[in-house]
Amino acid sequence: MKVAMLAPIAWRTPPRHYGPWELVTSLLTEALVARGIDVTLFATRDSITAARLDGVVPAGYEEDPGIDAKIWEYAHLAHLFERADRFDLIHNQADFPAHAFSRLVATPMVTTIHGFSSPRILPMYKPFEDRVHYVAISEADRHPALRYAATIHHGIRLDEFPFEADGGEDLLFFGRMHPDKGAAEAIHVARATGRRLNLYGIIQDQGYFDREVAPFLDGHIVYHGPVGGPERLRALGKAQVLLHLINFDEPFGLSVVEAMACGTPVIAIDRGSMAELIVDGETGVLVDSVGAAITALGQVEAINRAACRARVAAHFSVEAMADRYIELYRRILGQ
Secondary structure, eight states: OEEEEEOOSSSOSSOSSOOHHHHHHHHHHHHHHHTTOEEEEEOOTTOOOSSEEEOSOOSOTTTOTTSOHHHHHHHHHHHHHTTGGGOSEEEEOSOGGGGGGGGGSSSOEEEEESOOOOGGGGGGTGGGTTTEEEEESSGGGOOTTSOOSEEOOOOBOGGGSOOOSSOOSOEEEESOBSGGGTHHHHHHHHHHHTOOEEEESOBSOHHHIIIIIGGGOSSSEEEOOOOOHHHHHHHHHSOSEEEEOOSSOOSOOHHHHHHHHTTOOEEEESOTTHHHHOOBTTTEEEESSHHHHHHHHHHHTTSOHHHHHHHHHHHOBHHHHHHHHHHHHHHHHTO
């Protein structure tokens, strides 16, 4: 089976720190290669993979200001689709623009929808149902008007996340500095309880950061910026709890799964996919408000950190994700 894996080009695949779509693309690509699938990864030319790497985009447009996103995205798509007949299947991880090419080639296509951001994008999905097989990343993110081939949760490499049996005493926020992700709500919890809070993530909305985060930074509320590698793992594992007080219906939450893999329970607003990731009272606490999150801090001490990791091992491993995609590929190809 020959698969063309189409990665987004905002960041390198895998990303150096932030880049959830690129991260999932990399995780799946490497797992498929390990299972003997012949994969060509179409990504930025600085990407790293055990698959065959092909591409025309020098670097991610979020990393290199000289890269024009629109121009290079079309070059990226054209480069793959000109070679479509070399593959049994195209797996699109790069959103809806690829659908415009789907009727111009005979090769079947799978699109992983990394988040159905708005009903406004439906015109680039609904008309292509006969050519593209859609995968939702959670049941919560399925759009009722769209036909799906499967729901496949993201998976992570569990062995890359060391288990921390004791954790720590600090609160943790891990995500973009953007109103959607709830950094301000996490700060409110920390200030109300006198707890130390460590915040990690890129600044995606500078105005929000300047208004809602920066004025409260002190010795107890600390912004560390985006992190990767060992520092990221320490952050995820050496906390008492991850505060995931989101203000939108999140389609998935990689940081939630990664924190639980390290043994760190999660207090999350019960929106979007959170109830699919967190077992309320066992691996975290689902709440409906910041006030309820403050109360929930008293509950997390009783949560068994080993149960958090076991939840990830059972349901969110990269192996399980890869196996489900291979099953889907074979069903599409009639194998």
